[in-house]
Amino acid sequence: MSVDKIALDDSRISHCEAVLNGQRYHYILGIPEHQAFSATIFLIHGWPDLSYGWRYQIPFLIQQNMRVVVPDMMGYGRTVSGPQDAPQSPPADLHLYSIKRAADDIAELAKQLGAPEIILGGHDWGGAVVYRTAQWYPKLVTHLFSICTPYTAPSRQFISLKQMVDGPLPQFGYQIQLSEPGLENDLKAYDQIRRFLQAVYGGRSERGRSCFRPDIGLDFEAMKTIGTAPSLSGQELNHYTSEYMRHGLHGPLNWYRTRLINFEDDLKLGTKMVKQPVLFITGKLDEVLKPAMSTGMENFIPQLRKEEVETGHWALTEAPAEVNKCIGSWLKEIVCKSSVKL
Known part of the structure; x- marks a missing residue:
């Protein structure tokens, strides 16, 4: 089934900029044609994606009478306009790439857009961001959904990446390669x-x-004869490559170098609960964020709805109709019933 998606030059969206806590961000803005909207929804991408990763969800949510805001996250795409502006760490503080910093920047953008309340959606790293943003800003975030990324409660004990890979999550071994400086x-x-x-x-x-x-992680020998990427068309691959050529991989890879920083921020959070209504959509075939990792989420999220789609990690583009159906049902049955007015 064909699913509507935004084009790179789509007239239904605008490309905007905002300075958030000292850093310049690019974001996609979509507003219903009649200019009125019932809610503001932020969509947060993960690694190694872009705001354009939500291309199948943006028109769908506009049709649901939403104002849709989709930023390129720190270090990605057009969020910094040139190499001279890219937050290289060092010397820039690695905290720029922390989840708490992302939450603060989301809150600031909502303020600049005149939205006292927002709905949040995330995928991959974006899922981790939306959970914590809801905890840091409980009055701002009324509802949230996460695609593929299960909720992880704050811990009082630091677990290194190596300990995690050697223990319960060997499929996170690629993160060791990504966090190293050579790549x-x-x-x-x-x-x-x-x-x-x-x-x-x-x-x-x-x-x-x-x-x-x-x-x-990456198998460089196999990459010598690599074929097409099933999750990116030729035009989309060209676009992604051009966007990544702006600043290289330094910024996106820094997200994998903030484990201790994120842990220290979690210690200040003061809660393990997410009290807002949450929709979690798991990819049944996801080899990294495996469905079993979501076991026990309901202990920390009283208002949790779980759905699953028959796809892998790139659910947003591999199964857009199914993902949009899950989101649409949740919006109708949970979000609209709460009479959100933004």
């Missing part, structure tokens, strides 16, 4: 960035070998 230096040229994106978005070698394995 961003090895992937700088256009063709290198293009192959990297093809690998992460499901491209295989000519012998059918996966070019990105959750347990180890």
Whole structure:
């Protein structure tokens, strides 16, 4: 079934900029044609995505009478306009890439847009961001949904990435490769960035070998003969590659270098609960954020609805009709009943 999606030059959206807590952000803005809207919804992407990763959800949510706000997150796409502005760390503070900083920037953008309350949606890292934003700003966030990313409650004990990989989550081994400094230096040229994106978005070698394995990360040997990425069309791959060529991989990879910072921020949070209504949509075939990881979420989220779609990690683009159906039902049955007026 064909699903409507925004084009790169779509007249239904605007490309906007805002300075949020000292950093310049780019965001997509979509407003119903009649200019009136019943709610404001922010969509937060993950790694290695862009605001355009929500291309199938933006027109759907506009049709639901929503004002849709979709930022390129810190270090991605057009959020910084040139190499001289990119927050390189060091010397820039790595806190710029923390979840708490993302929450603060979302709150500031909502303020600038005159939205005292918002709905939040996230995917991948964006899912982690929306949970914590709801906890840091409970009066701002009225409802939230997460695609693929289960809720992880704040812990009083720090667990390193290596401990996690050696223990319960061996499929997070790729994060060790991503957090190391060498990768961003090895992937700088256009063709290198293009192959990297093809690998992460499901491209295989000519012998059918996966070019990105959750347990180890990028397989550079397999990438030499990589084929098409099933989650990105040719035009979309060109767009993603061009956007990543603006600043390289330094900013996006910094999100994997903030584990201790995020832990220290969690210690200040003071709650493990998410009190807002939450929709969690899991990808049944997700090899990284496996459905079993969501076990026990209901202990921390009293108003939790769980749904699942028959797809892998890139559910937003691989199964857009199913994802939109889940979101639409939740909006109608849960969100609209609460009479959100923004």
